[in-house]
Each structure stands twice: as C-alpha cells, then as structure tokens.
Amino acid sequence: MxxxxxxxxxxxxxxxxxxxxxxxxxxxxxxxxxxxxxxxxxxxxxxxxxxxxxxxxxxxxxxxxxxxxxxxxxxxxxxxxxxxxxxxxxxxxxxxxxxxxxxxxxxxxxxxxxxxxxxxxxxxxxxxxxxxxxxxxxxxxxxxxxxxxDTSFHASMPDIAKLVPIPAKYRDKGVKRYGFHGLSYSYLMEEFERTAGAEKANGKIIIAHLGSGASLAAVKNGKSIETSMGFTPASGLTMSTRTGDLDPGVAWYLQKFEKLTPGQFNHLVNHESGLLGISETTADMQQLLQMQHEDKRAAKAVDFFCYQCIKWIGAFTAVLGGLDTLIFSGGIGEHAPEIRERICSGLQFLGIALDEKQNTNNDTVISTDASKVLVRVIKTNEELIIARLVCTTLNYNIKQ
CATH class of the missing domain: 3.30.420.40 (ATPase, nucleotide binding domain)
Structure with missing residues (x-):
C-alpha cells in the first residue's frame, strides 16, 4: 500500500x-x-x-x-x-x-x-x-x-489449559479459559527477544504483568502455554479491585443469603474487591506500601498480593518444567522494588537471587550473576504493539 x-x-x-x-x-x-x-x-x-x-x-x-x-x-x-x-x-x-x-x-x-x-x-x-x-x-x-x-496471544495454550470443568453443553457455547493481557505479553516477548536474543526468548519464561489489572503467563518456545486469567479478566491473581480466583460457593452464598443480584455480584468482584477489599482504604499499591507499617489491613493486602504471586509463579514453573527467566512488568512490576524483592525472596528455592542495588534502581536486569534464573524488568507498551499490528494488517512497511 x-x-x-x-x-x-x-x-x-x-x-x-x-x-x-x-x-x-x-x-x-x-x-x-x-x-x-x-x-x-x-x-x-x-x-x-x-x-x-x-x-x-x-x-x-x-x-x-x-x-x-x-x-x-x-x-x-x-x-x-x-x-x-x-x-x-x-x-x-x-x-x-x-x-x-x-x-x-x-x-x-x-x-x-x-x-x-x-x-x-x-x-x-x-x-x-x-x-x-x-x-x-x-x-x-x-x-x-x-x-x-487481547486474547489472541493465548490461543497457543494446549486444550487442557483452556478447559473449564463444567458440562459440555456450556463449554460448547464458548465457556473456556481465554487469558488476557495478550497485547502486553506480545510486546514484552518482542522486546525481550530484541534485547536478550532468540535463544533466551525461546526458553522457559514467566511474565508477571502486575498493575491494577494483574496476571501472569508461562511462555515456552515463544508461545503461551498457561496464564492466570481465564474466562474473564476477573480471574486468576488478586488485583487492585478484582478478586482473582474465587470459590463459586461464595457467589451462591452472596446471592442467596445476602440478596446480591448478578449485576451487584459482578460489580463486587470487579470493583470492590482485591487489594481494596482487603485494605478497605485504597487499591493503589504505592499507597499500601506507605501505609503498611501503621495499618494492619494495608499490610495484609500487600502480604496477600505477594503470597499469590509466589504461589502462581511456583505453579507455572512446574507447568514449564523449570524456569530460565522471570520478567516483571506493569505499573507495580516496573516501579515497586519492594514487591519484586518480596516475591523473589519467596522463590529462593528456584535459585533466584536479586541484586539489591539494581532492583532498587528498577534496572533492566535485577538478578545477580550467580542467580540460576534471569530476572528482568521490562516496561510494557500496549499502544506501540497495537500500532505495529495495525501497520502489519494494513501492509504498511515499517521496521519493528
């Protein structure tokens, strides 16, 4: 064109x-x-x-x-x-x-x-x-x-990872695990390959997109094989105002005994829960970190978020059969050294070791030379990947 x-x-x-x-x-x-x-x-x-x-x-x-x-x-x-x-x-x-x-x-x-x-x-x-x-x-x-x-990045997941264990009559109508944050993950993988090379980009990678919306993806040979969000972006890891994974019995209880309508329940799990629901004050991680030493609820919200991240990363390492690289991104992942340090401290059994100064400075590489897992911080850019995809779709010739 x-x-x-x-x-x-x-x-x-x-x-x-x-x-x-x-x-x-x-x-x-x-x-x-x-x-x-x-x-x-x-x-x-x-x-x-x-x-x-x-x-x-x-x-x-x-x-x-x-x-x-x-x-x-x-x-x-x-x-x-x-x-x-x-x-x-x-x-x-x-x-x-x-x-x-x-x-x-x-x-x-x-x-x-x-x-x-x-x-x-x-x-x-x-x-x-x-x-x-x-x-x-x-x-x-x-x-x-x-x-x-946003869902296209995760189309490569194996069928077993997409399965929702409910009757087939519902699954046939499209109820399955889709995964989200795919545009961000696409950009991060492109940027990782550009800076670290194709060999590392084809390794066993976990990407932690941690922001007000938060998810993780397990990537192997450049393809998504598992992710924390499923049928909707409200599932998986606990987020700023979203619950993350929730026992289905909670929905039944709240709607039957607390008289929440389906609309009210949807608003609750998307806009009133997560870090906000635990702290009862704010959904903002930077504010919670400032408040945690004087406010037990803020401290509990931070603790729970880090605990959840450690749990998901451990599970995804098992799915991958090991871990070569851990990438942090998103507003929290890019700008909260304490959160990265607390998560990685809980993963020392994987051989992860952070360089304190590099982590504090939000450097690109924050792991030590002796670390068995490369730990990186990469700023995501959904807008740029959208622009690139538009140019590709419309046959505009640009250098990536």
Missing part, C-alpha cells in the same frame, strides 16, 4: 472506566507524537491527562463526560484540535475478548456484529470498546479501523 511518509496511526485502548490513546507517525519506524488517558469515566469526576512528546510536561484537565459514548465524542473533538490528527490514516483498537479471533482484523460491519454478539462474555470491556469503534466510524467512515485482540 502506498502512503505518504507523514501518515499517522491512532491507537485506542478502552477500559471499563478509562481510554488511553496514542498517535504515531509512520516513517521507517513508528514515532510517537502524543498520548493521553481519560480516567474515571462514569464517575462524574472524569479527567484527562495528556502529553506532547516533543513539547513539554504532562497536563491534566477535568472533562464533562458520563459514559464511553460521550467520552468518545469528546475525545474526537479534542483530537481534532491537534494539528497531527489530520494525518491519521488508520485507528487501532484494543479488544479485550476476541474469542475465536486469533489475529488482528480490519473492522467491518460483520466483525462489529460478531463483537456485539459476544459482549456477554466480557460485559466489563466489550460494550465500551464497541461504543468507541462506533463513535470513530460515525465521525470518520473513511478511516480504516483495526481490532487487536
């Missing part, structure tokens, strides 16, 4: 209450020009943080939006004021649940209809993501849009 050197691709990463965006200039490589994040959509206190990469500091403003449709329309008006926006030739969307879609696809009416049909499988994300697609289609029907699926 022929294109001008100054064409741009816009990436949209829609969450349940947030929208991240970034604009990249398409040259031989992708050159990021600006980025931003709309947060707390639907709370009545929505705000936008944005930055122009070449021209200055991050700015913050309050924005009057009530839902994702209003947020999408507001974002379009905002972006149209940016001089670079006129050069946008394609838009890439992160789509959390793709079910049987395993590669990025141009968004057509048929695909949009399919996404609407599978929305019940991810009511926390898909409806909002669909609204954003429709907003941009309405304003810019001539611009190509591409869906990049």
């Amino acid at each position: 022929n294109r001008l050197a100054k064409d741009c691709v816009l990436t949209i990463n829609g969450g349940s209450s947030s929208i991240k965006y970034a604009l990249y200039e398409i040259k031989d490589t992708l050159n990021q020009l600006l980025s931003g994040e709309m947060e707390d959509i639907g709370s009545g206190k929505a705000k936008l943080s944005f930055i122009h990469l070449k021209s200055g500091p991050k700015h913050h403003i309050d924005i009057p939006v009530a839902d994702h449709t209003a947020a999408g329309n507001w974002l379009v008006d905002w972006l149209e004021k940016e001089t670079e926006f006129i050069r946008v030739k394609a838009i890439g969307h992160r789509i959390v649940q793709g079910m049987e879609h395993t590669v990025p696809e141009k968004i057509t009416e048929k695909l949009l209809k399919e996404l609407k049909a599978i929305s019940p499988y991810d009511p926390e994300h898909l409806p909002a993501e669909i609204k954003l697609i429709e907003v941009f289609r309405k304003h810019y029907p001539g611009i190509h849009q591409v869906a990049c699926f």
Whole structure:
C-alpha cells in the first residue's frame, strides 16, 4: 500500500472506566507524537491527562463526560484540535475478548456484529470498546479501523489449559479459559527477544504483568502455554479491585443469603474487591506500601498480593518444567522494588537471587550473576504493539 511518509496511526485502548490513546507517525519506524488517558469515566469526576512528546510536561484537565459514548465524542473533538490528527490514516483498537479471533482484523460491519454478539462474555470491556469503534466510524467512515485482540496471544495454550470443568453443553457455547493481557505479553516477548536474543526468548519464561489489572503467563518456545486469567479478566491473581480466583460457593452464598443480584455480584468482584477489599482504604499499591507499617489491613493486602504471586509463579514453573527467566512488568512490576524483592525472596528455592542495588534502581536486569534464573524488568507498551499490528494488517512497511 502506498502512503505518504507523514501518515499517522491512532491507537485506542478502552477500559471499563478509562481510554488511553496514542498517535504515531509512520516513517521507517513508528514515532510517537502524543498520548493521553481519560480516567474515571462514569464517575462524574472524569479527567484527562495528556502529553506532547516533543513539547513539554504532562497536563491534566477535568472533562464533562458520563459514559464511553460521550467520552468518545469528546475525545474526537479534542483530537481534532491537534494539528497531527489530520494525518491519521488508520485507528487501532484494543479488544479485550476476541474469542475465536486469533489475529488482528480490519473492522467491518460483520466483525462489529460478531463483537456485539459476544459482549456477554466480557460485559466489563466489550460494550465500551464497541461504543468507541462506533463513535470513530460515525465521525470518520473513511478511516480504516483495526481490532487487536487481547486474547489472541493465548490461543497457543494446549486444550487442557483452556478447559473449564463444567458440562459440555456450556463449554460448547464458548465457556473456556481465554487469558488476557495478550497485547502486553506480545510486546514484552518482542522486546525481550530484541534485547536478550532468540535463544533466551525461546526458553522457559514467566511474565508477571502486575498493575491494577494483574496476571501472569508461562511462555515456552515463544508461545503461551498457561496464564492466570481465564474466562474473564476477573480471574486468576488478586488485583487492585478484582478478586482473582474465587470459590463459586461464595457467589451462591452472596446471592442467596445476602440478596446480591448478578449485576451487584459482578460489580463486587470487579470493583470492590482485591487489594481494596482487603485494605478497605485504597487499591493503589504505592499507597499500601506507605501505609503498611501503621495499618494492619494495608499490610495484609500487600502480604496477600505477594503470597499469590509466589504461589502462581511456583505453579507455572512446574507447568514449564523449570524456569530460565522471570520478567516483571506493569505499573507495580516496573516501579515497586519492594514487591519484586518480596516475591523473589519467596522463590529462593528456584535459585533466584536479586541484586539489591539494581532492583532498587528498577534496572533492566535485577538478578545477580550467580542467580540460576534471569530476572528482568521490562516496561510494557500496549499502544506501540497495537500500532505495529495495525501497520502489519494494513501492509504498511515499517521496521519493528
């Protein structure tokens, strides 16, 4: 496909209450020009943080939006004021649940209809993501849009890892373990191979994507073979406000005896639980670390998170049949040396040894030379991997 050197691709990463965006200039490589994040959509206190990469500091403003449709329309008006926006030739969307879609696809009416049909499988994300697609289609029907699926990275998992042990009549309707954070894992594996080489990237690897949403993936020969999130992003490792794995009997008890409706239960496990539910004060790990010495509930939340990580990493090491590399990423994984140290201290039986100074400095490699497992910190970049996938899908020639 022929294109001008100054064409741009816009990436949209829609969450349940947030929208991240970034604009990249398409040259031989992708050159990021600006980025931003709309947060707390639907709370009545929505705000936008944005930055122009070449021209200055991050700015913050309050924005009057009530839902994702209003947020999408507001974002379009905002972006149209940016001089670079006129050069946008394609838009890439992160789509959390793709079910049987395993590669990025141009968004057509048929695909949009399919996404609407599978929305019940991810009511926390898909409806909002669909609204954003429709907003941009309405304003810019001539611009190509591409869906990049978070679940596609885990399509390589063996069938036994995807199995949910319930009757076949439900499994036949698509109830299985899908796994998420796949765009982040794709980027991290590309970056790991770029910096460490193909031999290490084909080893036995555990990636800990630890942020407000948190999961782990076991990767062997460059392919996902197991991950902590399953049918929905609420499962697996305990997160900021999500429970992680939960005894199904808890759902039955709360709905029968505490009279929670299915909607109330869904809100509880996604928005009122996890670190917030344990601490009863905050879901923010940095705040919990500051509070832990004076607040027993904060200390318990931190302890539980580290315990869960140790347990999952131990289990995944068994699945892999050993461990060559442990990679930390995400907001917590990249910026919380104490959490990394506490997790790795619980894994000393694997021969993991951290360099205290390198860990404190958030260096790329934080293990000692004597460590039997290489431990690295890699900053993830979902927006960049979306932009790359858009260019690949639309046959734009760039260097990765």
